Amino acid sequence: MDLNILKPRKALNKAFLKVKTNRNEIELFKANLIGLLDQIDETESEEFHKNLVSDFLKNTWYGATHFINTKGRNDLVIHNALNAGSTVGVVVEAKKPTNKAEMLRTDSINTKAFQELVLYYLRERITAKNLEIKYLVATNIYEWFIFDANLFEKEFAQNKSVVKQFTDFEEGRLSGKTTDFFYKQIADPAIEAIKHEITFTHFDIRDYDKPLRNADKKDDNILIALYKLLSPEHLLKLPFVNDSNSLDKTFYAELLHIIGLTETKEGSKKLIQRKKEGERNSASLIESAIFQLDNLDKISRLDKPSQFGETNAERLFNVALELSITWINRILFLKLLEAQLIKYHKGNQSFAFLNSEKVQNFDDLNNLFFSVLARKDIDRNEEVKKQFVNVPYLNSSLFEPTGIEHACLFISQLKDMKLPLLSSTVIKNNSGQKRTGELLTIEYIFEFLNAYDFASEGSEEIQEENKRLINASVLGLIFEKINGYKDGSFFTPGFITMYMCRETIRRAVVQKFNCLNQDLQNLQDSQNVRIPKNQENQRYRNLDDIYNAVGQDFTKEQANQIINSLKICDPAVGSGHFLVSALNEIIAIKSELKILRDREGKTLRDYHVTVENDELIVTDDDGGLFEYNPQSRESQRIQETLFHEKQTIIENCLFGVDINPNSVKICRLRLWIELLKNAYYKSIPEILLGTPVQTLHATSLPPQFPELETLPNIDINIKCGNSLISRYALDADIKKALKNSKWTIDSYRLAVMTYRNAQSKEEKREMEKLIAQIKNDFESDVAANDKRVLKLNKAKGELFALTTQTTLFDRTKAEKTTWDKQVKTLTDNIFSLETELEGIRSNKIYENAFEWRFEFPEVLNEEGDFVGFDVVIGNPPYGVSLTSNDIEYFRKNYKCIVGHTEIYYLFIELGLLKILKPNQLLSFIVPNAWMSNKYAKGIREIILSLDLAEIINFNKKIVFEDAQVETCIFRIENKERNKVVSVGNSFDKTFPFDSSFWLKDDNYLINFSEDNVLQSLLLKINSIKDTLCDYLDISNGCKPYQAGYGRNDLGLPLTEANVKSRIYHSNAKEDDSFYLELKGKHIHPYMIKISNDYLKWGTWLMSPKDAKYYFQSKILIRQIIGEKFIAAIDNTNSIADQTLYICVPFENQSISLEFVLGVINSKLYGFYFRKYYSEEDDLFPKIKVNELKRLPFQKPTSIQEDSIKSKVVQIINLKNSNPTSDTTALESEIDRLVYQLYGLTDEEIKIVEGN
Secondary structure: OOOEEEOHHHHOOHHHHHOOEEHHHHHHHHHHHHHHHHOOOOOOOHHHHHHHHHHHHHHHHHOOOOOEEEEOOEEEEEEOOOOOOOOEEEEEEEOOOOOOOOOOEOOEOOOHHHHHHHHHHHHHHHHOOOOOOOEEEEEOOOEEEEEEHHHHHHHHHOOHHHHHHHHHHHOOOOOOOOHHHHHHHHHHHHHHHHHHHOEEEEEEHHHHHHHHHOOOHHHHHHHHHHHHHOOHHHHOOOOOOOOOOOOOHHHHHHHHHHHOEEEEEEOOEEEEEEOOOOOOOOOOHHHHHHHHHHHOOOHHHOOOHHHHOOOHHHHHHHHHHHHHHHHHHHHHHHHHHHHHHHHHOOOOHHHOOOOOOOOOOHHHHHHHHHHHOOOOHHHOOHHHHHHOOOOOOOOOHHHOOOHHHHHOOOHHHOOOOEEEOOOOOOOEOOOOOEOOOEEEHHHHHHHHHHOEEOOOOOOOOEEOOOOEEOOHHHHHHHHHHHHOOOOOOOOOOHHHHHHHHHHHHHHHHHHHHHOHHHHHHHOOOHHHOOOOOOHHHOOOOOHHHHHHHEOOOEOHHHHHHHHHOOOEEEOOOOOOHHHHHHHHHHHHHHHHOOOOEOOOOOEOOOEEEEEEOOEEEEEEOOOOEOOOOOOOHHHHHHHHHHHHHHHHHHHHHEEEEEOOHHHHHHHHHHHHHHHHOOOOEEOOOHHHOOOOHHHHOOOOOOOOOOEEOOOOOHHHHEEEOEOOOOOOOOOOOOHHHHHHOOOOHHHHHHHHHHHHOOOOHHHHHHHHHHHHHHHHHHHHHHHHOOHHHHHHHHHHHHHHHHHHOOOOOOOOHHHHHHHHHHHHHHHHHHHHHHHHHHHHHHOHHHOOEOOHHHHOHHHEOOOOOEOOEEEEEEOOOOOOOOOHHHHHHHHHHOOOOOOOOOHHHHHHHHHHHHHEEEEEEEEEEEEHHHHOOHHHHHHHHHHHOEEEEEEEEOOOOOOOOOOOOOEEEEEEEEEEOOOEEEEEEEOOEEEEEEOHHHHOOOOOOOOOOOOHHHHHHHHHHHOOOOEHHHOEEEEEOEEOOOOOOOOOOOOOOOOHHHHHHOOOEEOOOOOOOEEEEEOHHHEEOOEEOOOOOEEEOOOOOOEOOOHHHOOOOEEEEEOEOOOOOOEEEEOOOOEEEOOEEEEEEOOOOOOOHHHHHHHHOOHHHHHHHHHHOOOOOOOOOEOOHHHHHOOEOOOOOHHHHHHHHHHHHHHHHHHHHOOOOOOHHHHHHHHHHHHHHOOOOHHHHHHHHOO
């Protein structure tokens, strides 16, 4: 069997492979590599050649950032940081070129060099407990063998037999103690057993000798994969330059300067705000816009100026910001388009159009927006045709005036003024020095953008200019930050969106195929679908099952239709990052199923589409990156396929809503950019084949490709509104509306589809009017058939009948009383209903109401019922301040509110109970506070009633750069609860957990440990039925003061002044009502440091507590603990304050306080609390009173109780006589006895002890 050998290109992260390598970096690499090869001396020692390798790695990549040296017996290691004390990231075994006997070969890897790597790895991983080893390398300078440490982890570190043999060898328990013994007796058989499962990268530098020494720079592209393979980005798995998770801070800072904004920090949030007075530049976009808006009195002319803020200043800023984002969106899109065109035409700079030569002022830019990009070539005037000869028609809503532009300002109305350059500007002068002074704002924008490379999509190539890369994901991150100017908005990193989309959408696709019976009527060619047997039994378990069924159970076309029927929604869409990741994932799924087909139905058989680093990567069978070449028929086929697949998925599958209009604009931009990445030149119709090129388009375009494919109007899928608020319920009946209307759901869908692909402004405007009319008709009919309206009309009719009826005889007294009562009841009901309906009509809360009921016809069935989405996914907002008006609405319309509420609780309920289809999936990333917060009990109850499939709790790992908040990911299927949940603290370390355990808790608290072994131990402890509160009465300590509570010497509630002066405290015992006061600082393990503070105790205090908690023997426990609980017994009748918990025995319990104290202060109790309730890396966790009460307490036998009690008494006596007494040995004895009490095994004790 052949070994699994990867070539350098195949081994690299494909997203990293796409990143351009700088010319200077390649030249340095070549020079150092030539130097390495030329210095080889086969007569020299292995040490000599090891130093050559070390110098080569230092001088080319690592010298300034990572420490490289020997470590122990290791030939060479690369550390994860610059200091020698940092962890090892790469282990290198270097052999001299002539040492062929010990060196690996491509046909045999079980050699001494590999065996040495196994030993060095185990010493790092097992002995040094290093979890940060990334790669292991063996080289003889010519040949390099590179192994991913994940493979070593799986095959060696997780192999219990190998680890035991290694441990025994290291501790001298085996018959041989030499390393040769390890190599032959342990490593050799272990490698032999799995050698055909080992994948590694191999290359021979001698194969690169020609391009290495060739003067032709074109050959240097062959060296790119080699350069990247040995770089820190690969070997140490570091983020790379266009990583979508990394913000380019230089670009961001200067863009803010040009717009006129600044970033400030407020608590843990970074907020974007207008610059302070005195620091503002009148030529910045936002200041220039504010000046014109104010000058022309535009704000007062808006229909609803209040939606832009409370004050005139707020409104000016918010309108100016929305306009600025609109303009910058367009400019950045055009920059990406320009870079794409230049790339398509092999660097031809005549395709550049964003420069001061073509666009000299804001008027020219306005023309570019609306007279060029939004008009077909044939409709442009002669001057525009001449000026922008190579700029294509795009037909996108992005280049049509927005409502706010029509109402307020166009960019052409800004004054052309000079803006001072940022002191740290990236713009250089002709001498290559940082430029200073001023530039016209429009010129500044172009010069700034030209300093960066926007053409980062595509194949491996060397960047000749020293420009930083900017990709679409980074732009999304930047705009999410700018857009979060008010509440602090947090961009979801790519590794999160990628994981959530992969895990959720793949399951949703499987679910779609398993629901084939229900969806057949929606398939255009459904009559030929063979219904799989046992469909109801979930025939398809995963994508592999579906792959095997293609061609048998359904055709490729039908499989595409099923996937294209997915409906995915992000109800708080932000910059659209989740939708972009979803788009990429769906295409990757189609590629994996081999159903990705061109327009003629041919499969893209020889190409692979994958998602890596949140980027869509297209490679051929050799691992080469796909790059569009308009001259190639095959390249044209691939590009067209990708464009139309993206278009189909965006139009049919992806939906988003956001309350912020700027977010909506940015999301639409992101989706347009995804289409732009695969823009292609259209073929000329047969009738035009003889027409001169000049007539068709620009002279420099190839004749067979006259114009780019236009972009669809995808903006209709991304809508602005408040997802949480609707006037009409999702179950509001529109059957009557449909019956009385000339519109059907099909006609609504057709109007939307026609809008998306409208070929002219006129057609688009007609569709806009038609869609608005359909929605208005639906809304009117739904409003007329609203249950409240029907109830009101009925009540009015009954009241009219009741008050106008005549009687032959006067009513008796009893009849009159009944009649009065009926009239009053009807009148009150009418008033109540009219008030409610008027409130809905006039209430400000409904200003941005979003009507899920009919905004997306794609999720309505033929009867007009709201069906819902297959996937709801996203990062809902949190930390948003809610008004009393908001809270009143949410209390009436949402179930989850218990006391205080967080807005993300509402989004969870919206997703699960309102807009998600039954049996479908929701995945959110949210703060992890919902798992234990008392106010989140309602949302926990909802979540645990359904099939909670996964929770990844990141704990202290901060996911969002600008938000110091702990987060978690959870995935739920909207169906009956399944007990087993996959839980963990990271993507790659999860284990199954029985969720019924959480239901036993009255508050449904959700907690779990970081791994299965530890979880088993915690569950063992939890299985103890008794708790601490079964034996002790546990309470908070006394809280003496709070303004408005208790009473002062005047008999009035305590004032702020009373609290500040601590009126009931003294440093002496003034009378019998004064008692010593103990605080947390006075309590130490098994002893109390006497206090000098006295407190006048009585009912006048804010929270005095009952006398039983003070005037008897009691255990006092600090609320803030260390590695263990800190507790002692108090016999002094002291008053314990609120930093302590008080534990007194129940009258019917005879258990010894000394015994209980020993258990509380034991290592096991501290370990249990930190692992179960707290976070392992929380330095000073605080225990809550309910957590203390619920601590599992094992009732002892009399012998066990006496054994522990006697040790505790010894410690107390020693501490009383000498507080500095060393009681470590006695405490260890208590720990041992507590382990026995709780029935721990030796292995479990090792876990608690940290061994």
